[in-house]
Structures are given as structure tokens and as C-alpha cells.
Amino acid sequence: MDKKELLYSGKAKSIYKTDDENKLVVEFRDSLTAFDGSKKSEAKNKGYYNAQISRKVFEMLESNDIKTHYIDMISDTEMLVESVEIVPIEVIVRNIAAGSITKKYPMEKGTRFKNPILVLDYKSDEYSDPMINEDIAVALGITDYEEIEKLRSLALKINELLVDYLDKSNLLLPDFKLEFGRKDGELLLADEISCDTCRLWDKETEESMDKDVFRYDKGDLSKVYEEVARRIIPEIFN
Numbered sequence: 001m002d003k004k005e006l007l008y009s010g011k012a013k014s015i016y017k018t019d020d021e022n023k024l025v026v027e028f029r030d031s032l033t034a035f036d037g038s039k040k041s042e043a044k045n046k047g048y049y050n051a052q053i054s055r056k057v058f059e060m061l062e063s064n065d066i067k068t069h070y071i072d073m074i075s076d077t078e079m080l081v082e083s084v085e086i087v088p089i090e091v092i093v094r095n096i097a098a099g100s101i102t103k104k105y106p107m108e109k110g111t112r113f114k115n116p117i118l119v120l121d122y123k124s125d126e127y128s129d130p131m132i133n134e135d136i137a138v139a140l141g142i143t144d145y146e147e148i149e150k151l152r153s154l155a156l157k158i159n160e161l162l163v164d165y166l167d168k169s170n171l172l173l174p175d176f177k178l179e180f181g182r183k184d185g186e187l188l189l190a191d192e193i194s195c196d197t198c199r200l201w202d203k204e205t206e207e208s209m210d211k212d213v214f215r216y217d218k219g220d221l222s223k224v225y226e227e228v229a230r231r232i233i234p235e236i237f238n
């Protein structure tokens with residue numbers, strides 16, 4: 001599979017065309033940003049750890065009948081994926097109160113939710129990813145009610161699988177973000193599932209093991225991501 005020209009470069013990943021129009025290459029980079037791009041940095045090996053964690057999680061989900069865009073790794077930091085039409089909605093699942101929800105509502109950090117909370121954000125740099133509901137999404141013309149129902153049930157199923165999976169590595173999953181893409185009438189899980197897109201807390205200490213380390217200057221991000229990788233994918237350290 002030959003990697004061709006750069007299609008798009010985002011804050012932490014670059015997307016390349018390949019010689020097959022149905023496939024793309026996602027390169028996970030060491031750059032990182034927070035707070036709408038206003039805080040920027042680089043962290044050594046961040047791209048490698050996120051690429052490998054995403055790969056492992058996609059493989060776990062595929063083995064549980066969740067369809068994803070993941071095809072293969074073509075290098076340590078480059079993932080071959082299906083080319084999909086991205087649904088411009090970020091699906092956020094919350095199990096424990098943290099981050100923006102504790103600022104917008106009277107919810108104390110660390111509160112365990114009885115039922116997972118699902119939030120939809122409209123993917124738009126121009127409007128700073130505003131929270132939307134089903135009616136707004138349909139009025140925007142970006143989806144329909146049937147597709148939103150599928151997004152919801154897929155996100156909840158993925159949440160159940162992930163919570164169980166991460167528990168085995170002594171990690172809690174307060175919240176995370178998913179993106180989906182359309183391909184041949186199906187919804188595929190797209191983007192990444194990594195320390196950049198999940199809140200992960202150590203089960204015993206509840207210390208952050210995710211991008212909050214960078215957002216709130218809580219320590220050495222590369223070391224923290226390495227520790228998550230050691231727990232989830234010990235085999236890459238052999």
C-alpha cells in the first residue's frame with residue numbers, strides 16, 4: 001500500500017491518500033493542543049503510544065462485532081483505514097463527572113453516574129463544537145433521527161466494552177469522545193480512541209492518565225501515556 005499526498009493535517013494527526021481511493025493513512029503525530037488550539041506543545045512518542053493504543057482498542061472492539069475504520073498498521077505511528085464520510089458529530093459518553101460537565105452543571109468531579117450520559121457536539125471549528133441535540137442535528141441537515149439512534153446505541157455498546165476492558169488494566173473511564181463515518185450504508189467507528197480522546201484515571205489513586213496531564217500541567221505527558229500503553233499493550237515493550 002503506497003502512501004500518497006497529504007489530504008489534511010489536524011491538530012494531532014495527518015491524513016494521507018493512498019493508491020486505493022477507498023483507503024487512507026492516518027499518521028499519529030507528537031504534537032498536541034488543548035483549549036481550542038490555544039495551548040500547544042509536543043510530547044516525545046505521544047504519536048506512537050496513541051497509535052498503538054488506538055489499534056489495540058479497535059482490534060478489541062472488532063472482536064466484539066463493532067465495525068471500525070481500522071484495517072492495519074503500516075508503521076509504528078501510521079494506521080491504514082477505510083475512507084469514510086465523517087458524520088460531523090462528536091459523541092461524548094460520560095460515566096464519571098469530570099471536565100466541562102462539572103463547569104456547566106452543579107455536578108461534583110468524581111460523581112459516578114447511575115446511567116452513562118451521552119452528549120452530542122457539532123464538529124465545527126467556526127462555532128467551537130457547540131453541544132447540540134437530536135432536533136438541532138436534524139435541522140442542520142447533518143443526519144437523521146434513525147442515524148442518531150444508531151450512533152447512540154453504538155456509543156453505549158462501545159462504552160460497556162471499554163469500561164470492562166480498561167478495568168482489567170486498572171483504569172477508570174470517566175468520559176471519552178467518539179466519531180463515526182458512513183461507508184456503503186453502514187456506520188463505522190472512525191477517528192481514534194486514545195489518551196487524547198478519553199479521560200483515564202488510575203483505579204486506585206484516581207490520578208489523570210490522559211490529556212488532562214497536559215491541559216492542567218499535571219506532569220510528564222510522555223511518561224503517563226507510556227504507563228497507559230504498558231498496561232494496555234505490554235507486548236510492545238518486549
Ligand code: C5P
Nearest residue numbers: 098099100101175176177196197198199
Ligand atoms: O472537555 P470535555 O470535558 O467536554 O471532554 C469530554 C471528553 O471528550 C474528554 O475525554 C475529552 O478528551 C474528549 N474530547 C475530545 N475532543 C474534543 C472534545 C472532547 O476528545 N473535541
